[in-house]
Amino acid sequence: IQLTQSPSLLSASVGDRVTLSCKGSQNINNYLAWYQQKLGEAPKLLIYNTNSLQTGIPSRFSGSGSGTDYTLTISSLQPEDVATYFCYQYNNGWTFGGGTKLELK
């Protein structure tokens, strides 16, 4: 399964509601996770099974979707959210999306 993330680059202001998209080439059956990777750091698990929040992750992060289309939403962007976000599917094999780089406007 191929994953396509959009946009590849997103500029937003502090406090904005931000939406990142991930589209699969086949049905993912909700086996979709989101990772955050800050510059020079290891990826961090944010969301799994489409909408389950990993322990310790702020509630401003949420996930939704079904079938082939999934979304990560940050309800109110904070400066520390600047990072690249990857989606990951584990329904059929294990593949990552190409990433969305989120920067401050």
Added chain:
Amino acid sequence: EVQLVESGGGLVQPGRSLKLSCAASGFTFSNYYMAWVRQAPKKGLEWVATISTSGSRTYYPDSVKGRFTISRDNAKSSLYLQMNSLKSEDTATYYCARRRPGYNLFDYWGQGVMVTVSS
């Protein structure tokens, strides 16, 4: 606190071999599947290998199958990746990762180790 610390990276010539290690702490290592994931410079992430709790089952993508071997030593809480016949396209940061029980996803990652394949 879960900690995964990789070592063994460096510069290696094409066709040669290299072995990475990952020292785990803060959890019962023998209870978890473990994996390696890599990231080429300024590129996305690619799953490289997974190993079962006992080490009896291993999984690889086609891109490394037959060249890379994942193994573990539960007594030492350590994970390994033997990389043979290295190619320039294997140049990447390699991350050791813990697989969440019951799911094929990775909940904790190490800081990564750089492998450069170049003559």
